[in-house]
Amino acid sequence: xxxxxxxxxxxxxxxxxxxxxxxxxxxxxxxxxxxxxxxxxxxxxxxxxxxxxxxxxxxxxxxxxxxxxxxxxxxxxxxxxxxxxxxxxxxxxxxxxxxxxxxxxxxxxxxxxxxxxxxxxxxxxxxxxxxxxxxxxxxxxxxxxxxxxxxxxxxxxxxxxxxxxxxxxxxxxxxxxxxxxxxxxxxxxxxxxxxxxxxxxxxxxxxxxxxxxxxxxxxxxxxxxxxxxxxxxxxxxxxxxxxxxxxxxxxxxxxxxxxxxxxxxxxxxxxxxxxxxxxxxxxxxxxxxxx
Amino acid sequence: xxxxxxxxxxxxxxxxxxxxxxxxxxxxxxxxxxxxxxxxxxxxxxxxxxxxxxxxxxxxxxxxxxxxxxxxxxxxxxxxxxxxxxxxxxxxxxxxxxxxxxxxxxxxxxxxxxxxxxxxxxxxxxxxxxxxxxxxxxxxxxxxxxxxxxxxxxxxxxxxxxxxxxxxxxxxxxxxxxxxxxxxxxxxxxxxxxxxxxxxxxxxxxxxxxxxxxxxxxxx
Numbered sequence: 001x002x003x004x005x006x007x008x009x010x011x012x013x014x015x016x017x018x019x020x021x022x023x024x025x026x027x028x029x030x031x032x033x034x035x036x037x038x039x040x041x042x043x044x045x046x047x048x049x050x051x052x053x054x055x056x057x058x059x060x061x062x063x064x065x066x067x068x069x070x071x072x073x074x075x076x077x078x079x080x081x082x083x084x085x086x087x088x089x090x091x092x093x094x095x096x097x098x099x100x101x102x103x104x105x106x107x108x109x110x111x112x113x114x115x116x117x118x119x120x121x122x123x124x125x126x127x128x129x130x131x132x133x134x135x136x137x138x139x140x141x142x143x144x145x146x147x148x149x150x151x152x153x154x155x156x157x158x159x160x161x162x163x164x165x166x167x168x169x170x171x172x173x174x175x176x177x178x179x180x181x182x183x184x185x186x187x188x189x190x191x192x193x194x195x196x197x198x199x200x201x202x203x204x205x206x207x208x209x210x211x212x213x214x215x216x217x218x219x220x221x222x223x224x225x226x227x228x229x230x231x232x233x234x235x236x237x238x239x240x241x242x243x244x245x246x247x248x249x250x251x252x253x254x255x256x257x258x259x260x261x262x263x264x265x266x267x268x269x270x271x272x273x274x275x276x277x278x279x280x281x282x283x284x285x286x287x288x289x290x291x
Numbered sequence: 292x293x294x295x296x297x298x299x300x301x302x303x304x305x306x307x308x309x310x311x312x313x314x315x316x317x318x319x320x321x322x323x324x325x326x327x328x329x330x331x332x333x334x335x336x337x338x339x340x341x342x343x344x345x346x347x348x349x350x351x352x353x354x355x356x357x358x359x360x361x362x363x364x365x366x367x368x369x370x371x372x373x374x375x376x377x378x379x380x381x382x383x384x385x386x387x388x389x390x391x392x393x394x395x396x397x398x399x400x401x402x403x404x405x406x407x408x409x410x411x412x413x414x415x416x417x418x419x420x421x422x423x424x425x426x427x428x429x430x431x432x433x434x435x436x437x438x439x440x441x442x443x444x445x446x447x448x449x450x451x452x453x454x455x456x457x458x459x460x461x462x463x464x465x466x467x468x469x470x471x472x473x474x475x476x477x478x479x480x481x482x483x484x485x486x487x488x489x490x491x492x493x494x495x496x497x498x499x500x501x502x503x504x505x506x507x508x509x510x511x
Contacts, residue, residue, distance in 0.1 A: 044348060044350055044395055048347070059345070061347025061348075063352045065352065084343070084356045086390070087341050087390035088390050094339075136352055138345065138346040140345050
């Protein structure tokens, strides 16, 4: 992971500030940096989103392709995740350097989405046992500025919200062979319900307090973090401890409460932005990569 | 050893507006420049490139972003092009990394990379002999076409990729696919050269505007 070198004095400065609920950039312990979300930025995809959280820049593209359902779930479609750490983020990611981080992120995403209430995968089925929609969710890390998991989960939720899957009809002829017909109207499509898609909130323990949305510098001062997956209703679906340090059970319960609180607010703001983009429709001015 | 200015914002986002047919088609490319001191040559700088395509950049999903044959070939071409253009003798025992990331592909990938990399090199303050401007060209229905898009490339006709140093009219890279009668070659190269010069005009204007803005903000 991209890391920054801090002197002892800088670390002490950051830690002491956080004890007083004052971070280096003036935020409180439970404040996020300014988040920019934009959907539909890549035209070759079924859905896409770009999220900029401070210096962290994530681009997610979702491609819907026809595939065969998995043997254990013949009536469902499925999601496949892939993470690419671009060398632009840090030269350490050149070649196969980013694979470790990518695997960690992919595994976390699979864990979050393994819950059957997250996405209605039954709606992705076309012909049981024969055809289904496979959603390939590809995450591209353009820049690392701390708090990767949060930004990635926001981008994945936004991209899934933006995904438009073409409507298909199954035609069966007398011999019983099935044919799949794509709708003539390119705007005829099904959308996904992302109300139950959780967002990841990472809480980093610094000193005796914990902070939300740590920058690279704050992550360097933190020995342990708790990664929580929170739905819009405040339900915790997944929890993971990161880092070399240890956490005592008291702190874990406190962090869980903070995570749930912050998570609900994050979901409300995100949904507001997504609905606003949706309501503007084609009149929306796209910033894309010029901003 | 040379000192490279610290990069607060290491990503330089350069957009290429494809000249000719449809000026609103854009192939966005992001990349980064930095200097480091690992295993370099004694008399000049090492230019290290990586060409990577996002898996969702093409119409059909790409399974590997980089490391496959096509990407390795592009990486090598970029390296050769920029080793020719950058004044590497000024930075012995150093390494210059150029990482190009294709976010959306609609034809002319290599050319967009070269143009973006030129702008980023200039932004990084690394001295070059000249701008390197690239454009593709093809020959369809007895007409030379400049800057082919994906549909035109997929049609299977001859394609020429040309990287040019516009002031001296020197060719840094010339590549051709498929079959083209030699009588037509000159027209096609002519079309590509003209497109390169048009791109040069745009890039030059962008650089001048940016420098003007920066110096005004610095109050000089």
